Amino acid sequence: MEFENYLSFNKYPKILPKEVLIPSWLTELDRIDLRNSILCYGKGKSYGDVCLNEDGTLIDTSNLNHIIDFNNKTGIIKCESGITLKEILEFVVPKGWFLPVTPGTKFITLGGAVANDVHGKNHHSAGTFGSHITEIELLRSDKVTYKCTKDVHSELFAATIGGLGLTGFIKTVEFQLISIETPFMYVENIKFENLDAFFDLNEESEKLFPYTVSWVDCTTKGKKMGKGIYMRGRHATKSEVNKSFEMKDGALPFPIEASFINNLTVKAFNKLFYSKQFSKLSTQIVPFEPYFYPLDMIDGWEKAYGKNGFLQHQFVLPYDNCKKSLHQIFHEIVNSGMSSFLTVLKSFGEVDSPGMLSFPKKGITLAIDYRMEGEKTLKLLDKIDDIVAVNNGSLYPGKDARMSREHFHKFYPNFQEFLKYKDPNFSSSFYRRIK
Amino acid sequence: MIKNIYVFGATSKIAEETLKNYAKDNANFYLVGRDIHKLEIVRKDLLARGAGKAEVEACDALDWEKHSITINNADKTIGQLDLIYIAHGTLPENEGIRNNQMKVIEEFNINCTSVISLCTVASEYFESKGKGTIAVISSVAGERGRQSNFIYGSAKGGVSKYLEGLRNRLFEKGIKVITIKPGMVDTPMTKDFKKGLLFASPASVGKQIYKGINVGRDVLFVPGYWKLIMGIIKSIPESIFKKLKL
Ligand SMILES: Cc1cc2nc3c(=O)[nH]c(=O)nc-3n(C[C@H](O)[C@H](O)[C@H](O)COP(=O)(O)OP(=O)(O)OC[C@H]3O[C@@H](n4cnc5c(N)ncnc54)[C@H](O)[C@@H]3O)c2cc1C
Numbered sequence: 248m249e250f251e252n253y254l255s256f257n258k259y260p261k262i263l264p265k266e267v268l269i270p271s272w273l274t275e276l277d278r279i280d281l282r283n284s285i286l287c288y289g290k291g292k293s294y295g296d297v298c299l300n301e302d303g304t305l306i307d308t309s310n311l312n313h314i315i316d317f318n319n320k321t322g323i324i325k326c327e328s329g330i331t332l333k334e335i336l337e338f339v340v341p342k343g344w345f346l347p348v349t350p351g352t353k354f355i356t357l358g359g360a361v362a363n364d365v366h367g368k369n370h371h372s373a374g375t376f377g378s379h380i381t382e383i384e385l386l387r388s389d390k391v392t393y394k395c396t397k398d399v400h401s402e403l404f405a406a407t408i409g410g411l412g413l414t415g416f417i418k419t420v421e422f423q424l425i426s427i428e429t430p431f432m433y434v435e436n437i438k439f440e441n442l443d444a445f446f447d448l449n450e451e452s453e454k455l456f457p458y459t460v461s462w463v464d465c466t467t468k469g470k471k472m473g474k475g476i477y478m479r480g481r482h483a484t485k486s487e488v489n490k491s492f493e494m495k496d497g498a499l500p501f502p503i504e505a506s507f508i509n510n511l512t513v514k515a516f517n518k519l520f521y522s523k524q525f526s527k528l529s530t531q532i533v534p535f536e537p538y539f540y541p542l543d544m545i546d547g548w549e550k551a552y553g554k555n556g557f558l559q560h561q562f563v564l565p566y567d568n569c570k571k572s573l574h575q576i577f578h579e580i581v582n583s584g585m586s587s588f589l590t591v592l593k594s595f596g597e598v599d600s601p602g603m604l605s606f607p608k609k610g611i612t613l614a615i616d617y618r619m620e621g622e623k624t625l626k627l628l629d630k631i632d633d634i635v636a637v638n639n640g641s642l643y644p645g646k647d648a649r650m651s652r653e654h655f656h657k658f659y660p661n662f663q664e665f666l667k668y669k670d671p672n673f674s675s676s677f678y679r680r681i682k
Numbered sequence: 683m684i685k686n687i688y689v690f691g692a693t694s695k696i697a698e699e700t701l702k703n704y705a706k707d708n709a710n711f712y713l714v715g716r717d718i719h720k721l722e723i724v725r726k727d728l729l730a731r732g733a734g735k736a737e738v739e740a741c742d743a744l745d746w747e748k749h750s751i752t753i754n755n756a757d758k759t760i761g762q763l764d765l766i767y768i769a770h771g772t773l774p775e776n777e778g779i780r781n782n783q784m785k786v787i788e789e790f791n792i793n794c795t796s797v798i799s800l801c802t803v804a805s806e807y808f809e810s811k812g813k814g815t816i817a818v819i820s821s822v823a824g825e826r827g828r829q830s831n832f833i834y835g836s837a838k839g840g841v842s843k844y845l846e847g848l849r850n851r852l853f854e855k856g857i858k859v860i861t862i863k864p865g866m867v868d869t870p871m872t873k874d875f876k877k878g879l880l881f882a883s884p885a886s887v888g889k890q891i892y893k894g895i896n897v898g899r900d901v902l903f904v905p906g907y908w909k910l911i912m913g914i915i916k917s918i919p920e921s922i923f924k925k926l927k928l
């Protein structure tokens with residue numbers, strides 16, 4: 248197989264393009280014939296088929312990784328779309344800046360972050376990545392480059408954020424960074440007994456911490472169904488880390504040494520905020536990387552699922568009726584015995600997503616990996632989708648390989664409006680499946 | 683301390699990744715290459731990353747007369763040079779050109795003659811200043827002629843041999859000559875290759891080159907294991923080697 252490297256992260260479905268173009272420079276794009284059907288491919292860290300284009304053309308953007316402009320006073324940065332979040336972090340963190348929003352891996356491109364309008368542990372406080380974009384330069388098949396902002400070509404801007412790569416070639420992205428005092432995180436890990444306890448803990452934590460996420464157990468039945476570990480955190484301050492700590496270029500203090508951790512401040516903070524009803528596991532100051540990107544440290548973990556690959560399934564349920572429907576879904580999952588080790592539970596907040604097709608909306612979101620066992624797996628997921636649909640929830644296209652056309656249209660009522668801005672020559676296997 | 687840097691072939695991915703490290707040190711750059719638009723992209727990137735000054739000039743490797751002019755312009759624009767870094771190159775499809783006389787001459791001119799021409803004017807420049815560093819990207823392909831790649835390989839071999847002598851000659855004048863020998867690197871040059879385990883990323887190669895230049899190594903295999911691999915390949919007796927399909 249000639250293009251076997253151009254699959255998605257979970258290696259399912261196994262469909263290949265007819266050709267792959269790898270432009271080395273942004274200036275070469277003018278020479279590329281944007282003929283039907285074409286699609287950009289970032290790092291293929293999507294699960295499913297949003298980044299696949301069976302028998303079509305893929306444009307691999309990985310060489311387009313230059314920084315175009317950076318203002319150290321305002322924290323506004325403009326880059327080519329193929330730059331990875333890893334490269335951006337290496338550059339900005341030593342200067343005291345951080346990504347406004349980051350998904351659970353840093354090996355994705357900026358273009359991919361826009362096209363799936365990615366969310367992170369701080370959704371309840373910061374919204375999606377798209378909320379922090381100030382400008383997108385979009386090349387369309389009419390050979391015109393559109394500079395899109397909230398005010399200029401605003402519809403194209405909104406269609407491109409979360410637009411699943413279907414509105415054209417994102418050439419550059421300008422966005423706002425957030426400032427940090429240290430490259431460390433203050434983190435509290437707390438155990439919760441079951442789903443109901445999660446809701447209580449979450450309500451408290453959302454108010455106190457910009458970053459929250461939980462790992463839940465999807466295998467235990469009964470009273471302890473949905474037990475898990477709640478992780479809440481924020482960027483650590485200088486005084487928490489060490490008075491003598493200085494942000495400086497090129498010299499990140501990794502791996503962190505014990506002397507950096509100032510236990511007194513940690514304890515004081517704890518006394519103030521720790522609620523008695525939950526048993527605390529630990530309070531730590533950790534470097535940002537293991538906190539945000541634990542999976543990036545386990546090279547090739549996804550291969551553990553074997554050659555058939557696996558599926559990830561992520562839905563959101565609005566708060567109304569959410570507890571009940573979550574229970575229902577947990578029953579389905581637990582009884583099927585099919586869920587695997589990676590199960591992430593989190594709440595989405597108020598901040599509206601700027602994209603027409605953005606996935607996040609206020610409520611609770613659950614992301615689960617399932618080994619691909621054919622019909623059995625697909626049936627379970629269809630069942631869950633039905634519950635999600637009845638309760639006005641939605642599913643993440645960036646992590647989908649199988650949702651039905653009917654469900655997609657129910658989940659994304661803006662789709663017809665979106666189609667006005669879709670580029671006629673851009674298409675994907677996902678698009679052809681759900682259109 | 684390397685502060686003012688002249689680069690020929692500044693749009694090479696390996697060169698760019700090397701320069702990113704120098705940008706962090708706030709170095710000044712004079713970027714030479716044949717495509718002004720690409721040079722402009724590199725210039726902005728380096729400025730964003732902390733470069734003091736960055737200027738560009740277009741020059742084709744085969745434009746012999748212009749070689750010394752660009753070095754003089756660099757000196758005038760960014761100040762006395764500390765490093766002249768030569769990175770350009772092309773990787774021809776050996777089988778396709780080996781019987782094409784004009785193509786072979788052209789490849790030799792780009793990968794060998796133009797490099798020696800640039801080194802000649804660079805030596806003259808640094809000799810007049812009494813100090814400086816010349817760093818040149820050659821290749822592990824220059825270590826031994828192989829049927830699959832001997833036109834590129836012999837051009838790079840010529841460069842490596844020339845630099846050996848130049849280093850010897852300039853040693854007593856306090857001028858450093860550094861031969862960089864990358865193995866396989868994932869760059870536009872190797873776009874159509876299937877990427878196996880031995881491929882290194884340009885970012886890691888660039889960083890190793892940066893470190894190697896700063897400590898003033900004479901010969902730099904990047905990544906380092908290529909020294910071992912090429913050592914083995916060189917040790918095979920010619921009577922056996924000529925029968926191998928390498
Ligand atoms: C371990 C892991 C954890 C993750 N955690 C999260 C998470 O917490 N939150 C979250 O939201 N997601 C998460 N994801 C999903 C991932 O962040 C998204 O799928 C992301 O979009 C992948 O980016 P990519 O660069 O790999 O793009 P690809 O997967 O290659 O492509 C994704 C989409 O972007 C489009 N695209 C890429 N570049 C361009 C461009 N230049 N112009 C136009 N369109 C373009 C493609 O056409 C495609 O539609 C995770 C994935 C993994 C593997």
Ligand SMILES: NC(=O)c1ccc[n+]([C@@H]2O[C@H](COP(=O)([O-])OP(=O)(O)OC[C@H]3O[C@@H](n4cnc5c(N)ncnc54)[C@H](OP(=O)(O)O)[C@@H]3O)[C@@H](O)[C@H]2O)c1
Pocket residue numbers: 691692693694695696697715716717720741742743744769770771772792819820821822863864865866867868869870871872
């Ligand atoms: N990649 C590898 O595996 C590998 C291994 C060993 C050694 N090398 C050597 O490393 C160096 C850098 O290569 P790379 O891997 O970084 O590849 P690259 O990104 O393709 O860079 C090659 C550079 O050479 C320039 N160039 C080619 N012909 C030229 C000419 N006539 N005049 C001026 N500039 C010219 C190109 O300019 P344009 O941008 O204008 O085309 C480009 O900047 C080369 O010397 C190469 O031989 C590479």
